[in-house]
Amino acid sequence: MSLASKNLLACGLFLAVAQLAQPVTGLELTVSTSGGNKSSPILYGFMFEDINHSGDGGIHSQLLQNNGFQGANPGLTAYAPIGNVSLAVDTENPLSSAITRSLKVTVPPNASGKVGFSNSGYWGIPVNEANYTNSFYIKGDYNGDVTLRLAGASSGSLYASQTISVKSNSSSYTYVETQYPVKQAPDGNNIWELTFDASKVAGKSLNFDLIQLYPPTFHDRPNGLKPEIANVLVDMKGSFLRFPGGNNLEGLTPATRWKWNETIGPLTSRPGRQGNWGYPNTDALGLNEYFLWIQDMGLTAVLGVWDGLTIGGPSPQVITGDALKPYIDDVLNELEYILGDKDTTYGKLRASHGFPDPWPLQYVEIGNEDNLNGGGPSYAERFTAFHDAIKAKYPHLTIISSTDQYLPNPKPKGIWMDWHTYSPAGELVSMFNKFDNVDRAFPYFVGEYACISLDNGTELAQPIMQGSVAEAVFMIGMERNSDVVKMAAYAPLLQQYGGYTWNDHVPNLIMFNNNPNGIVRSTSYYVQQMFSVNRGSTILPVESDGSFGPVYYVASKTSDNKTYYVKFANYGPTPQPVTVNIPKTETGRLTTLSGAATAANTWSSPNAVTPKTSNVSSADGAPGKFTITLPAWSVAVLAVE
Numbered sequence: 239m240s241l242a243s244k245n246l247l248a249c250g251l252f253l254a255v256a257q258l259a260q261p262v263t264g265l266e267l268t269v270s271t272s273g274g275n276k277s278s279p280i281l282y283g284f285m286f287e288d289i290n291h292s293g294d295g296g297i298h299s300q301l302l303q304n305n306g307f308q309g310a311n312p313g314l315t316a317y318a319p320i321g322n323v324s325l326a327v328d329t330e331n332p333l334s335s336a337i338t339r340s341l342k343v344t345v346p347p348n349a350s351g352k353v354g355f356s357n358s359g360y361w362g363i364p365v366n367e368a369n370y371t372n373s374f375y376i377k378g379d380y381n382g383d384v385t386l387r388l389a390g391a392s393s394g395s396l397y398a399s400q401t402i403s404v405k406s407n408s409s410s411y412t413y414v415e416t417q418y419p420v421k422q423a424p425d426g427n428n429i430w431e432l433t434f435d436a437s438k439v440a441g442k443s444l445n446f447d448l449i450q451l452y453p454p455t456f457h458d459r460p461n462g463l464k465p466e467i468a469n470v471l472v473d474m475k476g477s478f479l480r481f482p483g484g485n486n487l488e489g490l491t492p493a494t495r496w497k498w499n500e501t502i503g504p505l506t507s508r509p510g511r512q513g514n515w516g517y518p519n520t521d522a523l524g525l526n527e528y529f530l531w532i533q534d535m536g537l538t539a540v541l542g543v544w545d546g547l548t549i550g551g552p553s554p555q556v557i558t559g560d561a562l563k564p565y566i567d568d569v570l571n572e573l574e575y576i577l578g579d580k581d582t583t584y585g586k587l588r589a590s591h592g593f594p595d596p597w598p599l600q601y602v603e604i605g606n607e608d609n610l611n612g613g614g615p616s617y618a619e620r621f622t623a624f625h626d627a628i629k630a631k632y633p634h635l636t637i638i639s640s641t642d643q644y645l646p647n648p649k650p651k652g653i654w655m656d657w658h659t660y661s662p663a664g665e666l667v668s669m670f671n672k673f674d675n676v677d678r679a680f681p682y683f684v685g686e687y688a689c690i691s692l693d694n695g696t697e698l699a700q701p702i703m704q705g706s707v708a709e710a711v712f713m714i715g716m717e718r719n720s721d722v723v724k725m726a727a728y729a730p731l732l733q734q735y736g737g738y739t740w741n742d743h744v745p746n747l748i749m750f751n752n753n754p755n756g757i758v759r760s761t762s763y764y765v766q767q768m769f770s771v772n773r774g775s776t777i778l779p780v781e782s783d784g785s786f787g788p789v790y791y792v793a794s795k796t797s798d799n800k801t802y803y804v805k806f807a808n809y810g811p812t813p814q815p816v817t818v819n820i821p822k823t824e825t826g827r828l829t830t831l832s833g834a835a836t837a838a839n840t841w842s843s844p845n846a847v848t849p850k851t852s853n854v855s856s857a858d859g860a861p862g863k864f865t866i867t868l869p870a871w872s873v874a875v876l877a878v879e
């Protein structure tokens with residue numbers, strides 16, 4: 239029997255059992271106000287890596303693409319000439335030892351007027367009413383005006399124009415920075431332009447490099463995050479950030495792995511790299527910027543470190559044995575950079591970058607998905623080598639393995655284990671009880687999960703209601719076990735959707751483009767948000783007159799014993815009445831997300847499915863008794879006091 243048909247059967251069975259067990263009045267639940275297990279205070283959070291331009295062109299605020307000609311073979315991506323000039327990628331005028339390529343603009347003899355080049359950003363440029371900061375490096379003899387503009391790519395409408403006077407020479411690069419007001423554009427289909435006086439360069443050329451354009455940033459950080467996207471994460475109230483990957487940590491080869499020491503300091507010293515997801519990474523969102531993100535959102539850091547496994551490149555894919563030694567040293571150096579005080583070698587380097595205080599770090603994950611891609615057989619050895627070296631120097635750190643398989647036997651005390659699943663809806667529902675009986679001594683981090691297909695194999699291009707309810711069922715299973723499941727994150731988090739050219743077959747939590755309000759919060763985003771903002775500190779026992787399915791639930795209370803939460807998922811096409819008894823409570827609210835199984839939030843209909851909140855009171859003469867109906871395909875949270 240195929241996996242898909244098995245799941246359909248299992249789902250049918252759940253429904254049949256539920257119908258037999260429940261009279262028309264529906265399920266009756268009684269929440270105990272005492273007992274239960276403590277819940278992890280950091281259960282819900284974020285997994286981030288640069289995939290689908292979630293970083294460059296995404297949450298990172300620099301708006302011009304290919305601004306330092308980084309990556310394997312960037313070419314002239316995003317650039318176009320203005321006027322009769324020729325553009326070329328030049329390797330003979332490096333800006334620095336890290337930024338080795340530049341843009342050469344050659345002007346024909348006898349040229350006149352304004353010439354230069356444009357940059358089309360990451361499938362457009364968000365142009366919103368604000369003051370933008372623009373900078374670039376220029377090399378070549380020039381003494382005259384330079385005009386910077388933001389304009390509609392097809393409309394030609396002008397949204398900003400700033401003329402500055404620039405004096406540069408051919409012996410070294412001159413840095414130019416300016417701010418200017420920008421008018422609101424109706425959409426994100428915009429380009430940026432730089433022009434100069436052709437007659438002053440006729441028959442010669444100018445070089446430009448590390449061109450940067452920033453709107454105002456989240457918490458006003460230089461080189462910071464885009465507020466429009468960052469605030470969507472703030473609204474979810476996640477507790478942690480796992481970074482910098484994911485597969486994007488791994489590299490195609492050891493040399494192209496994510497290297498912490500090449501993501502720090504001035505941008506001129508960050509070479510960037512060819513990321514694992516098919517495009518260059520600038521690494522402007524580097525190690526310190528991740529910690530600022532964590533600080534500004536009040537998150538807990540979960541740092542992934544490279545452990546010898548690469549993905550997608552030439553074999554061998556894995557480094558083992560003595561050859562690992564330099565990479566272990568590299569991780570110890572990274573940890574000293576993060577945690578060392580400012581008289582240590584790397585702590586001093588951090589201070590020189592403007593961060594005198596160590597960053598808060600408690601969780602370090604060794605590698606990524608080492609059960610996959612040929613990593614398994616050597617993981618016990620590699621994990622042990624990194625684990626022991628890190629614990630020897632930083633005994634207080636919690637070490638997380640990147641899989642629950644292939645671990646040393648016995649497992650080192652105190653480790654946590656990362657476990658991922660990208661599953662069809664029915665399979666996710668069937669994993670409701672996955673954590674019920676696991677060994678409580680070894681906590682889990684579900685570092686990546688999502689419903690990515692229907693049970694008949696149809697891949698989802700984006701979350702749909704049935705998949706989001708399946709995720710809620712799985713999350714209820716995790717929350718019930720949140721004494722042992724410490725953290726969980728949906729993945730992937732963010733998707734740049736200038737995506738008309740992309741053949742899309744992976745759902746993401748949040749989609750964005752460059753338009754004003756160009757954000758789509760998926761049905762799965764709302765599930766994450768509802769679960770994250772309504773968190774108790776103790777998971778409570780619940781008595782039920784029926785079995786789980788199609789209705790799933792978990793109850794909790796806050797540490798002051800005042801607020802009780804009951805989270806529900808109705809994984810089925812029939813509305814389900816439920817009576818909930820919560821002694822000593824009277825009023826509160828019910829938040830419900832529901833829609834047809836295939837309902838989704840899309841670009842054309844971004845608010846098709848949103849949570850609805852109503853006030854609830856317990857029935858007259860029956861304090862603590864709440865009668866609700868869960869709509870078909872729904873997720874709900876009852877919060878009462």
Ligand SMILES: *[C@@H]1O[C@H](CO)[C@@H](O)[C@H](O)[C@H]1NC(C)=O
Pocket residue numbers: 271272273797798799
């Ligand atoms: C909350 O209730 C528990 C019993 O379930 C009790 O032990 C605890 O002291 C109470 N806390 C407060 C702040 O009332």
Ligand SMILES: *[C@@H]1O[C@H](CO)[C@@H](O)[C@H](O)[C@H]1NC(C)=O
Pocket residue numbers: 273274275678718719721777778779780
């Ligand atoms: C608390 O955890 C234990 C396993 O350690 C489990 O048997 C029990 O059902 C849990 N209680 C609740 C209320 O989830």
Ligand SMILES: *[C@@H]1O[C@H](CO)[C@@H](O)[C@H](O)[C@H]1NC(C)=O
Pocket residue numbers: 289290291515516733734735737740741742743744
């Ligand atoms: C997102 O990334 C995945 C993995 O590279 C790819 O399959 C998918 O097409 C991408 N989608 C978009 C819209 O970029």
Ligand SMILES: *[C@@H]1O[C@H](CO)[C@@H](O)[C@H](O)[C@H]1NC(C)=O
Pocket residue numbers: 322345346347
């Ligand atoms: C553009 O410049 C080239 C030399 O690079 C010259 O041959 C050509 O005539 C110019 N075209 C125009 C329209 O000026």
Ligand SMILES: *[C@@H]1O[C@H](CO)[C@@H](O)[C@H](O)[C@H]1NC(C)=O
Pocket residue numbers: 347348
């Ligand atoms: C450029 O102008 C000079 C005179 O200033 C003239 O001799 C020459 O032919 C012109 N060259 C081109 C390519 O038009």
Ligand SMILES: *[C@@H]1O[C@H](CO)[C@@H](O)[C@H](O)[C@H]1NC(C)=O
Pocket residue numbers: 367368369419
């Ligand atoms: C841009 O900056 C100027 C000068 O500081 C200020 O007056 C103006 O209000 C700012 N514009 C916006 C849209 O913030």
Ligand SMILES: *[C@@H]1O[C@H](CO)[C@@H](O)[C@H](O)[C@H]1NC(C)=O
Pocket residue numbers: 406407408409410411412413
């Ligand atoms: C060239 O420009 C650089 C950077 O602005 C400056 O430091 C240097 O003195 C200039 N050199 C000459 C010869 O003018």
Ligand SMILES: *[C@@H]1O[C@H](CO)[C@@H](O)[C@H](O)[C@H]1NC(C)=O
Pocket residue numbers: 497499500564568
């Ligand atoms: C970063 O560290 C690695 C060693 O892990 C080294 O090979 C590389 O040269 C360093 N990069 C820089 C810019 O120092």
Ligand SMILES: *[C@@H]1O[C@H](CO)[C@@H](O)[C@H](O)[C@H]1NC(C)=O
Pocket residue numbers: 692694695696
């Ligand atoms: C899979 O199920 C969906 C939803 O019921 C349906 O739209 C789609 O056509 C089905 N695909 C196949 C291959 O049966």
Ligand SMILES: *[C@@H]1O[C@H](CO)[C@@H](O)[C@H](O)[C@H]1NC(C)=O
Pocket residue numbers: 853
């Ligand atoms: C719900 O109750 C709150 C107070 O708890 C009140 O402020 C709000 O107006 C009520 N909403 C409705 C729709 O009755």
